[in-house]
Amino acid sequence: MKKTFRLVGLDCANCANKMEKKISTLDGVNEVVINFMTTKMIVEYDEAKETEVMENIANVIHSIDSNVEIKRG
Numbered sequence: 001m002k003k004t005f006r007l008v009g010l011d012c013a014n015c016a017n018k019m020e021k022k023i024s025t026l027d028g029v030n031e032v033v034i035n036f037m038t039t040k041m042i043v044e045y046d047e048a049k050e051t052e053v054m055e056n057i058a059n060v061i062h063s064i065d066s067n068v069e070i071k072r073g
Contacts, residue, residue, distance in 0.1 A: 001050070002042065003043055003073070004040055005040070005043070005073060006039055006071040007039045007061070007069070008071055009068045009069055012036075015064050017036075020034040023061075029045050030045060031044040041070075057070070058070060
Protein backbone atom coordinates (compact mmCIF):
# COMPACT_ATOMS: atom_id res chain seq x y z
CA MET A 1 0.00 0.00 0.00
CA LYS A 2 1.21 3.50 -0.82
CA LYS A 3 0.07 6.60 1.07
CA THR A 4 0.99 10.27 1.07
CA PHE A 5 1.32 12.37 4.22
CA ARG A 6 2.16 16.00 5.00
CA LEU A 7 4.80 16.63 7.62
CA VAL A 8 3.51 19.83 9.19
CA GLY A 9 6.25 21.80 10.94
CA LEU A 10 9.14 20.18 9.06
CA ASP A 11 11.67 22.99 8.70
CA CYS A 12 15.02 21.21 8.45
CA ALA A 13 16.28 19.49 5.29
CA ASN A 14 18.85 17.53 7.29
CA CYS A 15 16.10 16.27 9.62
CA ALA A 16 14.02 15.18 6.61
CA ASN A 17 17.01 13.23 5.33
CA LYS A 18 17.55 11.55 8.71
CA MET A 19 13.85 10.66 8.91
CA GLU A 20 13.87 9.15 5.43
CA LYS A 21 16.94 7.02 6.18
CA LYS A 22 15.60 5.69 9.49
CA ILE A 23 12.08 5.05 8.19
CA SER A 24 13.45 3.13 5.21
CA THR A 25 14.96 0.57 7.61
CA LEU A 26 11.71 -0.11 9.48
CA ASP A 27 10.14 -3.55 9.24
CA GLY A 28 7.22 -3.47 6.82
CA VAL A 29 8.38 -0.34 4.96
CA ASN A 30 9.17 -1.04 1.30
CA GLU A 31 9.96 2.53 0.25
CA VAL A 32 9.81 6.04 1.66
CA VAL A 33 10.43 9.41 0.03
CA ILE A 34 10.36 12.66 1.98
CA ASN A 35 10.37 15.84 -0.07
CA PHE A 36 11.53 18.68 2.17
CA MET A 37 10.37 21.41 -0.23
CA THR A 38 6.77 20.17 -0.33
CA THR A 39 6.87 18.64 3.19
CA LYS A 40 5.34 15.47 1.73
CA MET A 41 6.17 11.92 2.71
CA ILE A 42 5.20 9.04 0.42
CA VAL A 43 5.39 5.64 2.09
CA GLU A 44 4.91 2.23 0.54
CA TYR A 45 4.41 -0.44 3.19
CA ASP A 46 2.98 -3.85 3.99
CA GLU A 47 -0.75 -3.29 4.50
CA ALA A 48 -0.94 -6.18 6.99
CA LYS A 49 1.42 -4.24 9.30
CA GLU A 50 -0.18 -0.81 8.86
CA THR A 51 -0.76 -0.03 12.55
CA GLU A 52 2.73 -1.09 13.59
CA VAL A 53 4.39 0.68 10.65
CA MET A 54 2.56 3.96 11.27
CA GLU A 55 3.39 3.89 15.00
CA ASN A 56 7.06 3.26 14.21
CA ILE A 57 7.12 6.03 11.61
CA ALA A 58 5.61 8.47 14.12
CA ASN A 59 8.19 7.44 16.72
CA VAL A 60 11.08 8.01 14.30
CA ILE A 61 9.77 11.41 13.21
CA HIS A 62 9.15 12.60 16.76
CA SER A 63 12.57 11.35 17.94
CA ILE A 64 14.20 13.57 15.30
CA ASP A 65 11.85 16.58 15.55
CA SER A 66 9.10 16.54 18.17
CA ASN A 67 7.38 19.55 16.52
CA VAL A 68 6.47 17.71 13.32
CA GLU A 69 2.89 16.49 12.90
CA ILE A 70 1.89 13.79 10.45
CA LYS A 71 -1.25 14.62 8.45
CA ARG A 72 -2.94 12.63 5.68
CA GLY A 73 -2.06 13.69 2.12
